[in-house]
Amino acid sequence: MRHYIAVIHKDSDSSYGVHFPDVPGCFSAGDTLDEAIRNAGEALRFFAENSEPMPVPRSLEEIRADPQVGQDIGLGCTFAAIPFFLDAHRTVRANLTMDAALLEAIDVTAKARGQTRSGFLASIARKEIFE
Incomplete structure (x- = not known):
C-alpha cells in the first residue's frame, strides 16, 4: 500500500481544502x-479509477522541499499521509484465528446487516485503513 501526501489548508471563511x-x-x-x-482518500481512489496510471508518490521530505509546496507551507497548511490502493478485483482465501465469541458476534452482526462474514x-x- 502506498501513501500520498496531502496538503491541507483552511481559510478562516472556508472549509478545509x-x-x-x-x-x-x-x-x-x-x-x-x-x-x-x-474525503481525500475517496478522491484519490476516484481519480485513479478515472485517469491514467497514478504517479509514484514522493516522501514528505521531498514534498516539503518542492518550491511550489513551499508557498503553501508559508500559508499555514498541514500535511497528511493518505493511504491508497485500488481493489485487485480478485479475491483470495485467508485463514484467520480469533476468539470464538468474537467470531460469533461478527457473524450475527454481518447477518443482521445483510452481509457475509468476509x-x-x-x-x-x-x-480502519481509510479513516
Whole structure:
C-alpha cells in the first residue's frame, strides 16, 4: 500500500481544502479536518479509477522541499499521509484465528446487516485503513 501526501489548508471563511502535489487535478474538501482527510482518500481512489496510471508518490521530505509546496507551507497548511490502493478485483482465501465469541458476534452482526462474514470484515478493514 502506498501513501500520498496531502496538503491541507483552511481559510478562516472556508472549509478545509485538500490537494495532492503528486497528483495534479486531484483535490477534495471537508467541513472538518477529519472529514477532509476521509474525503481525500475517496478522491484519490476516484481519480485513479478515472485517469491514467497514478504517479509514484514522493516522501514528505521531498514534498516539503518542492518550491511550489513551499508557498503553501508559508500559508499555514498541514500535511497528511493518505493511504491508497485500488481493489485487485480478485479475491483470495485467508485463514484467520480469533476468539470464538468474537467470531460469533461478527457473524450475527454481518447477518443482521445483510452481509457475509468476509464482506463485513472487509468493510471494517477499509474503514480502519481509510479513516
